[in-house]
Amino acid sequence: MKKYMKIIPLGGVGKIGYRNCTVYESQDSIVVVDMGLAFPEDDTPGIDFTIVDTKYLEKNIKKVKAIVITHGHYDHIGGLVHMWQKVPAKLYAMPFSMEVIKSQFDYKRVKLPTNYEIMEFGKTYNIAKDFTFEMVQVMHSIPQSGGVYFNINGKKIFHISDFRFDKAPILPEKTNYKRLEEIGKNKLDMLLVDSTSAFSETNPTETDVKENTLKVFQEAKKAIAICCFSSNVSRVLMTLQLAELTGRKVVILGASLQNMTNGAVATGLIDAKLVERVVLRADETKNMSRSKLIYLGTGSQGEEMSAMARLARDELRGVRLQEGDILVHSAMSIPGNEESVWNMFELMAKKGVEVKARHNGFKIHASGHASREDLIEMFHIMKPKVIVPIHGTTQHMHEVERIIEDQTHSVPCSIAYREFIQIDDENMLEVHDFSEDKLLNATGEFAIDGSAQVPLEDYFIFRQRKFMHEEGAVFIAMAVNKSGMIISQPSITSKGLGDETKLQEIYTYALTNIYRQMKANNMDKAIRDTEKAREVIRVAGRRAFIQHRGKKPMTVVDFVTI
Template sequence: MAKKQTPLRIIPLGGLDGIGKNMTAFEYGSDMILVDAGLMFPDDEQPGIDLILPDYSYVLENEEKLRGIIITHGHEDHTGALPYVLMDLAKKVPIYSSKLTLGIIEGKLAEHKINSPKFRDVSNGTHINLGAFSIDFFSMTHSIPGALGVYMRTPAGSVMHTGDFKLDQTPIDGVTPNYQAINRFATLGVDLLMSDSTNATRPGFTKSESAVGPAIRHIIKNAKGRVIVASFSSHIHRLQQICDASTAVGRKVVVTGRSMVQNTKIARELGYLKIDPDDIIDGFEVEDIPDDKIVVMCTGSQGEPMSALSRMANGDHKSFTITADDTVIISANPIPGNEKSVQGIINSLSKIGCAVYDKSTTLVHVSGHGSQEELKLMLAMAKPRFFMPVHGEAVHLRAHAKLAQEMGMRADHIFVADNGDTLEMVNGKVGWGRPVESGVVYVDGLSITDANPVVFRDRQKLASDGIVTVVSTVSKRSRAVGNVEISCRGVSFSVDDIANEAQETVRQTLQRMASKEGSNVESLRKSSRNSLSNYLWNKTRTRPMVIPVVMEV
């Protein structure tokens, strides 16, 4: 009887149900590695939530197998969950990534007061062995320097993971994708390709990052007053172009926004962001410099209410207030779910009267992800036997799968998975495996909690209809109902107009219930809540949250 062979298990824990929280575990026997540990930002249906993380309980349950964590690049959707993972792991695990990514991670861990783990600097051409995994790194172009793809070999077969990428022929830092390595790995054999799907619905090629520079320079050169440029703080290539355009026309660069200050500092120290120290100044030094000699680089491209751009627009920033003489460039694409927030910021700026430029009017942003033709080129170069689209919403994954089919790949060799679904590879052949527990974890302030629809429903109710508290007293001896007091917060109706009638309605209901045999405080609370809720619906057609308090005296 043939001995059963050990499979390579590919376990996506995040990144297959939206743009963000990318995380995939690879497990072979007693060895496991984790590729990326990202987060996602909440939308309007998750009030009060700060961050959304993938459920990484499977990693914690098997942490004795974990040999290392690989981070493909420094964006939040690939690094943001790392502090929480490291806090929950009982042992120190080495982290492998490029120098810039490790610098960003180190700053992130310092914010969480986590001692730096074992950092391992890797780059294009680096080879490492982690247990049964033989791993090679190769350079890719993205909207941040130091982006890497990963090629891993195991006794069960090989996997190529592209990370986020586009095939930019004229990147800002001159580091192109390592086509030679990709073709070499194809010759060795790529049993499974896992490829970025973010722009799989977009035809053609994504424009080069270098196309943005001339447009930004033209705006800065012709602006009469200050220029405020909002961008992602991790988009170092974009920040380099803003700095180059500013210094070329004789303007000083001011950096504001916590993450922008931190990331530009790290990038300059590591040599990824090049600007003369005399040309980059602190926000407190701008008083002596004319407005037409200043460019402000700030956070807030996603309309975040507490970001530097929002505070400037609202007059709450400690150093800057935007006026009609200023020019604002929003140099980013709204993350799905943030469109309303970004439009709100644009409307606020338009009311001030300043000039506003975004990607809809000028070429001030290009995507960092490859469009359909680039995704097809990656498939053509890698020549995989099996294919798994990753990093995207369901529509992106299926569009990417369709591209692979159009290129001749068999439908049964393409795996469109969901988080928690597992693929198993034996002798280079891939099939479905046994799913693992998956889902999301919410960060709410300092606490980390599982998904609870009741909490979100309550918060949405509070936000839409407000809250009403009704406090009543009932005599223990006579069962007579005493005072009934009603107070409201966040309701749309006038409390004075309904207070007396509402109090009397609740009092009569409680008196009927209290006189019944077997009535208790809990039944009285329930009657009080139902009575007032029904009354308010009939009178105001709203359903605020009703909190009943019944005291026996």
């Protein structure tokens, strides 16, 4: 059998935090790196999240030998609940990542498959003949993150995923520089590298963030609210340590943050005794001075239903922020989320809460992604023959290309978006568009919409939702008997157009239009052609709202047979 290797990015390129999923394929085996999700965007209202299409993997199911998880962020593991059932290969994950995966399955009330193995850093896993991988420890904003070092048909590829270099971390974890240097000396063929923070020149250490946050804690006279990503265990540990140092207690807000904290305790990353000493429930703080309170919650991106956004709207039972309190925004706004984050800040400011964030000069967050400085250091250590940027927008990936060009020892850079890379047994490297493969060309994306999976290319359902959101909806019902004779006048209700009591005049106009058009079409006594009648009534009723409300609502007509 002719040997070859393919690298197929089913997700994880072209956008940030977006359904990371990469296929590594040889002539007889496939390993999938990560199965992530992406959260809804403006053009997909109402959905839970999106995942990649597994059509290609299902078609080649006999070749799929393993799913390897680089770390426990939802854009890398969030699709497992839905995708693992379709692609039931053996799962490999580090202990902390597995704890997060288990909590995700518990939350969805889905039985966790037993076909998994807890990985160890530095151990070589033999998937098939001429196909091995090893997990190499790197730093990121979540514990036990790693890059996957492949040897496929003698080709050495390092899928480093999300990483950063931190010379002074808080968690007792460090990048395995020694192993990286060994890989670099062993003639690395290809490096797939995180491009998310390629535009940032440098990055503060977690210790820098801790020292800056301590100053805020020491100066605060009242309650402090800290907003961070739920997966940022370093920030959780930092908050607990500083709370104990400054004599405060911590209330953890949000199930996802609580689950991450539990996972960190279960895997020994956070001392259980520290949690016992410092963490309280909200109802245990009723009689405490506000100067002794810290609220640690999710909502760093201003998500509507997050703990911090709800706290800003006074929607959390038993918890309130007041004038003189402080909000510490220990995160960066992901591109596209700036408005929702700013709106949350505005709500806080109107309460008299002082917002301390990146925009007003407070250095209280360190990105978990490689800065330009980190990328240059990684390139010098690894010395790859080819570099492939991943995990960023097209602009981020091109910035990595520019960084490479600026270096004295430049190497080829391949940007693969809706493209796959193939290396044959004659060492020829080619980049092919998805359109060149019939199955890959048909591969798309799915929205998880309640209990349904809806192809994203099926935009009709999302257009309907967006239309109703913008224009409202009108419902017209009419009772008829089995012979089609009309036995009651139409009734009209609406949603999203205002108070029903204030719309009665428009309803009257609508009914007048409907009667006029029904009579003109000889259907004022009986309905013989329901489809025609439905359209006549729909157009007549809708016209009244266009003329008197300035809206073009979705209008639904229903005949009730009595």
